[in-house]
Amino acid sequence: MTDLDPEDQKIITLARSARARTGTPEGAAVRDTDGRTYAATTVALPSLKLTALQAAVAAAVSSGAEGLEAAAVVTASGAVDEDSLAAVRDMTADARVFRADASGAVQETV
Template sequence: MSGSEGATLDPEDAKIVTLARSSRARTGAAEGAAVRDTDGRTYAAASVELPSLRLTALQAAVAAAVSSGAPGLEAAAVVTGSGAADDASVAAVRDLSPSALVIVADPAGTILSTLEGASA
């Protein structure tokens, strides 16, 4: 995995960052995330913190994609105030698509890092 700061995103990747920001803002959650599947469909989610269920926003977005029949992911974005995507979040993306790009942004939408996956 490699990372880069201050990356310039293509319009499709910028779209999932916007969706992730919107999910976080709408729910007031700690994190928001969005993923784009290999068919171009997007799924957005916020972190879930219930007594019996805890999911990071990225785990929830991946779960939404999988439960909708997504065959794989092209890219994922997480918006977080912590400055980094946690290992469990990245692992959820990698379980479905080892080569998917993972974008980490702050709540203002500034790109903090991009994590490239394994080569296909």
Template sequence: MTLDPEDSKIITLARAARARNGSVEGAAVRDETGRTYSATNVALSSLTLSAVQVAVATAISSGAQSLEAVALVTAGDGPSAADEAAAAELGVKALLVAGPDGTLRG
């Protein structure tokens, strides 16, 4: 599968965020103006958020009205139902999911 260069970019950003923080998940989103936001999962005793949830929240709190794409990099199973719902609510039809090496999963 050949990816659009902009989709490859958000996978790279998600991989970098995950590696930088040594996190289980990394995610990146692209909003309707082309701005990108990356994040990792948060796992505190008082707060647990997926990387997708953090990236989406960052985009929305920065003024994004919709998202063009969402990428998740994980060694785990993939996006949760909550991740998919957040992406869908903002106009994304499918999340891009890749392994830690950046290989896109079907």
């Protein structure tokens, strides 16, 4: 998929960068309806576990976002985790969710 909107490519790049910087299994980024972006990675603490996409959605919500336009997750997994999708859908039912590999190539749009 090479015809991505530059704003969609931006959140994929942010997700890739977050993942690479921390060495976590996943990196994610979301864009809210005001155009602001939030990036996060997998959180795996003894008392708190979040997928990268859940963490990015939480960052958006805690910053006052009222909805999402799009989300991206960079993962080696063959699918976007159901709990991750649920977090996005809780904010906006029809937001695009891109699943990309470590190179940033989009493997799927949900």
